[in-house]
Amino acid sequence: MIAAQQSADSDRPFFAYLAFGATHSPHQAPRAYVDKYKGRYDDGWDEVRQRWFARQLEMGVVPEGASLAPRNPGVEAWDDLSQDARRLYLRFQEAFAGFLDHTDAQIGRLVNFLQEQNLLDNTLMIVLSDNGASQEGHENGTLNELAYYNKLPMSIEDMISRIDEIGGPNLHVNYPRGWAQVGNTPLRYYKAYTYEGGIRDPLIVHWPKSIDDPGGIRNQYHHVIDVFPTILDCIGLDTPDTFKGITQKPVEGVSMRYTFAANSADAITRRGIQYYEMMGNRAIWHNGWKAVTLHCPGTSYENESWALFNTENDFSEVQDIAREYPEKLDELIKLWWREAGRYNVLPLDDRNAELFVMRRPTGKAPVNHYRFLANVGHIDRFKLPDFRNRSFCVTALIEHNVGDDGVIIAVGARTGGFSIWIEGGFLNFAYNYLAQKITRLVSDRKVPNGTSSVSVSYSKFAENEGTITMWIEQSRVGQAQLRMLPWRQTIYGMDIGCDHGSTVVDNYVAPNAFSGTLYYVDFDLDNDRDDLQLAAAAEFEISIAEQ
Template sequence: MPKSQPNVVIILFDDLGYGQFGCFGSDISTPNVDALAEGGARYNRFHVTGLCSPTRASLLTGRNHHRVGMGQLTESPQTSPGYSAHIPTSAGTLAQVLRNNRYNTMAVGKWHLTPRWERSARGPFDRWPLGMGFERFYGFLGAETNHWAPDLVSDNGPVAPPKGPEEGYHLTEDLTDKAIRLIQDQQQTGTDKPFFMYYALGAMHAPHHAPQEWIDRYRGQFDEGWDVWRERLVERQKELGIMPAGAEPSPRPEWVTPWEEMSPQERRLCARSMEVYAAFLSHTDEQIGRLTRFLAELDILDDTLIFVMSDNGASPEGGLFGSNNYHQVAGDHERDEQETLEQIDELGGFKSYNHYAWGWAWAGNTPFRLWKKFTWLGGTRTSLIAHWPNGISEPGTVRDQFCHVIDVMPTVLDIAGITPPAEINGVTQMDLDGTSFRESFSARETPSARTAQYFEMVGSRAMYCDGWKVTTNHVGPTPPLENQLIPGSPSYDTDHWALFDLNSDFAENNDLSAQHPEIVTRLVNMWWTEAGRNNVLPLDDGWLFRRNRRRAPQQPPRRWVFRPGGSPVSEFVLPPLRFGFTLTATVTAGESANGILAAFADWNQGWSWYVLDGRPVFVVKLFGRLYRFPAEVVLSAGDHTLSVDYRQVKGSGGTVVLHVDDKSSGDGRIAEDLPWFWQMGHPGLLVGRDQGFPVCDDYTPPFVFTGLVHTVVLEVPDEPPARPKAQASTGFAQALRHE
């Protein structure tokens, strides 16, 4: 006998392309997701915002992303209300509403709804999961993390992974273990309360990490390239009813290199990067299978409402040919093809922070054009699967209703019999923007509950109404590679609004703006009305480097004192090291001392200061290059004061000077400027030990200091030098600075 309120599980993928599930046409093995589709319903006209934080905000609040302050990523908040990165208390979350109506609420995985300067032990914790309606949380707060050695949080505090990668650790497996454990703990208490599990995967966001045995399964599968792969995908989509039989896919754009025109080395690299991605997806699918099998063992699968979706379309952030370390692409750094070829067997492994070529992103979004960050369908139309055997008729079929991520929360509340509350915790609530599509569960041919929706993401704009869609050809200034290669308008004043009849033109191929200027005018006017109503204005097409940036309420101090034994200190609260810094450690050393003094990040990008066989060493890993600076002396037993002094040099790079007991003991030069931001995939600064992967092969974490580290002091200049205009590049890493 089904309960009146079903359990709810939302499985949210990251950066997954529209056609990458098997049940949406791919030849990548996803049998467990496919089984959910076979037992439920697939929606082939489901839409999201086009980017991670905004989609998550809309999913969990049932409101448009700008209206709740999440018009962009939490890493780049602005003073404008639509881009504050602060979801207001008047926009209560699905978790808050369900918790107030008998549900236990739990979340695992990626959060990405906390402003960057609030991701530390000092809080505040209002915008952490437990402050927004979840009773339990296990996962990571930022945009991405290293799947072998992640930056983890449990409830309101950082934790280390339960084991190391050499012991078989992988984040997706860990998240699934925790999801199963949380559900088991709730179920075995004898409660009749339903639960809400928000299972937000780090997959398929880069880095694409997968166990080697999963990668080996795909050897050679993508050697024919993305053009052939996409053609076959279109055929399967039509066979499955995902794509209408008479529809045509968008053509290959000029900025995606034809496979046959690439060199053998380039084809080899790109094929391998897709093998790794496919392995990552299949491995993730297996973890979903573990979760659904557990629900079946508990005999609650049929009365659990499960949604499977992605936050946006596939990502192009690997650039033209992919990368073994996409910090280099993200930081606008020149790619070294020969270096990547030499590291090809490391793709997906411990020493990679990899991403595939953007030709695979284009193919993964078949049949649409463009990708993540754009309001063309390649960025905003993603796969949606709903599974609820006790409530969905005609299982295994495809629904073609137009729906949007803001509609998920109203649908869940409708099914659970809950009226959206007028207030939560004494705060009057804004109306939901979403509309329930529950009726489509039982009536496959029912008309779409949603007839209109605006879109805006990083300057790209679109408006949908009654089957018509207008979309701009706007291409913002960043990322630079897109700006250089993708044709389009760089200015709002010259944007062209293309018009498409999505009822007959599934993939936005035929621009009808010249034939129907009156429809264009009507929809563009609708867009401006919606923009005003939802706090979209003022427009800003910066990717992460944006005008009117909101400053942290508390600026980082210029002097920091650290002691061993504490949790990692997030880079998001530390000052930038780019313009210069001094590290000073007071230690008591024994004979032939060894161990970490202070370390940040790992061999993908970071720095470490340690003692090796009694000799202090400072190393920096930057854009694939290792800089190593050993001291000239070996420490004697006893007390010492050690320091590292870095000073930026006019032009590029900087100098490093080591001191032992106030005496110079070695120096050198770093040829490149230090980044504004090192990496997202690491917990932060550690003192007296390291965690995860090392910065270099001199040591293996934790490499605890064998003597005593009393304090490590970090000091940065009181007034950083004025930033030259040449440094005002809007690159991904540079934009994430502390202002």
């Protein structure tokens, strides 16, 4: 992208936004990157956390006098774990580290390119993360987050037999929360909390031409909304009050450029206040003081217990001084409400389940018939027909001749889903239940030459159970009973006429595009379920993991 821009107009500045999936789950990396970290963490998360904290103090990335927060609730002492648990948890962390290392290598490719093109010295690079390490792996971690989304936890015994696949393309791995706390060293809690473990992130700024303190560390308090005004400040642009006659919202951040000078290490921050709100969890930082509360959905916001910390001498929020300074706490709570009103946080919305389940409005009434044309590209999960726990039928109109094989439709990936394909002239269906059980049907006759319809229908006879039937035209060509997942059917989405993912099954190699002619694939859904409210509640419990 940058090479093309530079080739077309090398005198024109460029702006590039490079957003990695790392290190959000799934934790996947080339095997060499994962293997590089074997043995690196064998001392366990308690000892590793101590070492990282000592290193942070030595480097100055946490202030002198900071404390290491105690283990978070629900994190066991490493020495109390079984041998199998330790072995499994170590591999999870090795995969995470390999994933991060691989990402760093890709950033290095960009840096090398800029250097080779003599662009590095005058390119402002800003590298940051989006939140603290996540606890969605819970106590044991998971090989397959689709199991987590379906409220089907995986035990150590379930996972240990596949330990050598961790970090590979066919698993959707997340590590246990004990390693997540290591990732947040020396802080408390995780992503989704408004304690520092959920909201404090590293920020690296590189601009050799204009930063005269390379390698310097800055401790001024800033927020992600300050990145945009910093860029504008560096390139000498002001934001207009109006654009094409339309009044613009003011930029709410402040520039961090003042911290670039060598003599700015002790400069007072130009961001004196910052509020936080995440699913009702709230916090506010003001001139070194911080108030924070954890919200229980469905309860009143007015009578919650707030903690108070002086972050100037309590970096890790381990000394709650709310009782010693009730007036200061009351002042900060009032400030939170003021800032929330100023920045359109209010009214606080406790409809968590509904909001997370809600799909974006399309302007159309709900329908039970969907048509997907060939060559449409990958279809996101949120655009799939909602076929969970209901009867449905998938029908494809194709033109088939001798030798035409390949995938008609693939929903999901190796972690779970279903695929319909033709192999050796026979119609095939497979349902992948969390990579634990594959139900496969092969038609008892070949697909005829010429134009025909092929179908797979699911007739529900109990909750999440039914009969799967394959059809060629109006003739039944295969049947079996099938148990389906209760909530999420896939975390990957759907491909029409091919299977681009880590394939739903290992019977073919991606993309296995259908070599005949595929005209369309239809979904027809029945209204034979009454679990919508239950489904909404389940979606809420698992939704935060996707953020």
